[in-house]
Amino acid sequence: MEKNFHECIKVCLECLEACNRCYDNCLSEEDVNMMKECIRLDRECAEICAYAAGAMQRNSPFASQICKLCAGICEACGNECQKHDHEHCKACAEACFKCAEVCRQMAS
Amino acid sequence: MEKNFHECIKVCLECLEACNRCYDNCLSEEDVNMMKECIRLDRECAEICAYAAGAMQRNSPFASQICKLCAGICEACGNECQKHDHEHCKACAEACFKCAEVCRQMAS
Amino acid sequence: MEKNFHECIKVCLECLEACNRCYDNCLSEEDVNMMKECIRLDRECAEICAYAAGAMQRNSPFASQICKLCAGICEACGNECQKHDHEHCKACAEACFKCAEVCRQMAS
Amino acid sequence: MEKNFHECIKVCLECLEACNRCYDNCLSEEDVNMMKECIRLDRECAEICAYAAGAMQRNSPFASQICKLCAGICEACGNECQKHDHEHCKACAEACFKCAEVCRQMAS
Numbered sequence: 001m002e003k004n005f006h007e008c009i010k011v012c013l014e015c016l017e018a019c020n021r022c023y024d025n026c027l028s029e030e031d032v033n034m035m036k037e038c039i040r041l042d043r044e045c046a047e048i049c050a051y052a053a054g055a056m057q058r059n060s061p062f063a064s065q066i067c068k069l070c071a072g073i074c075e076a077c078g079n080e081c082q083k084h085d086h087e088h089c090k091a092c093a094e095a096c097f098k099c100a101e102v103c104r105q106m107a108s
Numbered sequence: 109m110e111k112n113f114h115e116c117i118k119v120c121l122e123c124l125e126a127c128n129r130c131y132d133n134c135l136s137e138e139d140v141n142m143m144k145e146c147i148r149l150d151r152e153c154a155e156i157c158a159y160a161a162g163a164m165q166r167n168s169p170f171a172s173q174i175c176k177l178c179a180g181i182c183e184a185c186g187n188e189c190q191k192h193d194h195e196h197c198k199a200c201a202e203a204c205f206k207c208a209e210v211c212r213q214m215a216s
Numbered sequence: 217m218e219k220n221f222h223e224c225i226k227v228c229l230e231c232l233e234a235c236n237r238c239y240d241n242c243l244s245e246e247d248v249n250m251m252k253e254c255i256r257l258d259r260e261c262a263e264i265c266a267y268a269a270g271a272m273q274r275n276s277p278f279a280s281q282i283c284k285l286c287a288g289i290c291e292a293c294g295n296e297c298q299k300h301d302h303e304h305c306k307a308c309a310e311a312c313f314k315c316a317e318v319c320r321q322m323a324s
Numbered sequence: 325m326e327k328n329f330h331e332c333i334k335v336c337l338e339c340l341e342a343c344n345r346c347y348d349n350c351l352s353e354e355d356v357n358m359m360k361e362c363i364r365l366d367r368e369c370a371e372i373c374a375y376a377a378g379a380m381q382r383n384s385p386f387a388s389q390i391c392k393l394c395a396g397i398c399e400a401c402g403n404e405c406q407k408h409d410h411e412h413c414k415a416c417a418e419a420c421f422k423c424a425e426v427c428r429q430m431a432s
Binding site for chain 3: 351356357359
Binding site: 161 | 240262269270
């Protein structure tokens with residue numbers, strides 16, 4: 001595994017967890033109607049973060065391209081999450097923007 | 109790949125598709141509050157169906173145990189989906205019960 | 217689910233199966249040393265095909281970008297598989313090139 | 325997310341990484357023939373660990389059953405890895421046995 005993958009894997013796994021927790025909490029909110037876009041993007045973002053982390057861990061030749069895609073999806077998810085005041089959404093937005101930045105560096 | 113995996117893989121992939129479509133449609137319903145348990149179980153069921161199909165395709169030594177777990181999750185998802193009148197829920201319930209049955213046979 | 221996703225999902229799922237079967241068979245060959253790049257790319261390709269099929273099924277807003285990435289990985293896997301004479305490699309190469317083509321159209 | 329999931333998620337993600345690194349390194353060994361069972365089980369174990377971690381993160385109602393399955397697969401992978409003297413195999417065996425233990429507690 002390349003040295004510079006280390007930080008990016010860590011950040012992807014943190015974002016994965018933030019997205020899955022936000023997803024679970026959104027589905028438990030009283031008014032789920034407000035959260036439907038957040039639920040959808042949380043799942044999309046969790047999927048790509050898990051995929052990107054695994055790809056870097058197994059030294060995939062496509063890791064850079066996967067991280068580039070991951071950066072874009074994280075940014076979209078962060079933009080949605082930051083519209084909401086729930087703690088889980090704010091924590092998720094922060095994790096998403098951090099992951100977007102680190103993945104973008106990895107991809108460049 | 110073992111011969112008897114063939115039908116089970118096909119049914120798991122059909123259930124995967126039914127669950128993902130139901131999930132997408134549930135999130136697009138006017139009243140998402142009613143559908144939140146369905147959304148949650150659709151994702152759970154899609155995850156295990158994708159995992160089970162892949163495990164059988166690559167001839168995993170754990171395929172039987174995975175199919176046993178898959179059968180239980182499919183049944184739970186089918187039970188939730190059949191509470192709703194939406195076409196996508198009814199189609200999903202049918203796919204889930206079919207998959208539960210075929211996976212249970214595979215596991216036994 | 218968008219109409220034009222239908223064919224692409226089908227082709228991705230066929231490629232997923234071809235890759236997983238080729239992976240399993242490569243690991244069962246007498247001389248695995250010859251097949252190591254094939255094993256590696258079969259797994260990479262199976263991962264992206266499963267991911268792309270799921271994304272289209274749940275109507276992900278990122279489906280086009282995912283299909284674009286999928287096309288590139290399928291092509292790389294097909295190029296490796298076609299170097300080998302095993303039936304499973306030839307079948308996999310064919311599925312990969314088909315999937316690359318359909319995903320590329322989807323992404324454009 | 326339930327409190328007691330926290331440690332188990334962490335251990336599953338560590339095992340995921342150990343399995344993916346061992347997989348990558350096994351495929352880069354001079355004699356891959358010796359490592360083919362290790363490669364196969366590393367992938368199986370990585371798949372279930374990623375699945376189990378995600379299921380706990382999103383508070384899946386099936387988390388216990390998934391962890392029970394995970395424990396068995398981790399143990400099988402650990403048993404294979406400990407047959408080999410490579411550093412990556414020894415590290416993977418350790419991560420697998422740790423994960424098996426924590427998942428078994430979670431499932432009980």
